[in-house]
Amino acid sequence: MxxxxxxxxxxxxxxxxxxxxxxxxxxxxxxxxxRGARPLEGYAGGHTTWTGAQDDEAAARVHAGDADASWEASERQARLEPEPHRIDEDGD
Known part of the structure; x- marks a missing residue:
């Protein structure tokens, strides 16, 4: 020192x-x-009936086509193709 x-x-x-x-x-x-589940901050003492399986089921539905859509977008980008035009319900 x-x-x-x-x-x-x-x-x-x-x-x-x-x-x-x-x-x-x-x-x-x-x-x-x-090891084990980590409680959400602020809800550590709360009780719930929500299960991890419910999260998995919802994620499977919501994100079912994500990998394919990402792959297709990457392929389009590699070929420098424009994004496909989406037709709205109004016909635009």
Whole structure:
């Protein structure tokens, strides 16, 4: 450590910050060591009947064609083709 009082203060502050970060890292590692569902922030104590299977079912329906649509869009972009024009219900 330096003889300068200001440098000593700065070194102490850095050491306190390192200790704080170490403590936070230990807490993070402790939490991460436990497997399981993570509650939503703010709803940790709430009870629900929603299941992970419901999420999976909804995602399967909503995103069923995403991979194919993405592949087709990539192919069009590679060939520099314009995006297909969608016809609205109004006929536009």
């Amino acid at each position: 330096a003889d300068n009082p200001i440098e000593k203060l700065h070194e102490q502050e850095r050491e306190h910050e390192r200790e704080r970060l170490r403590a936070q890292e230990e807490k993070d590692l402790e939490v991460e060591s436990h």
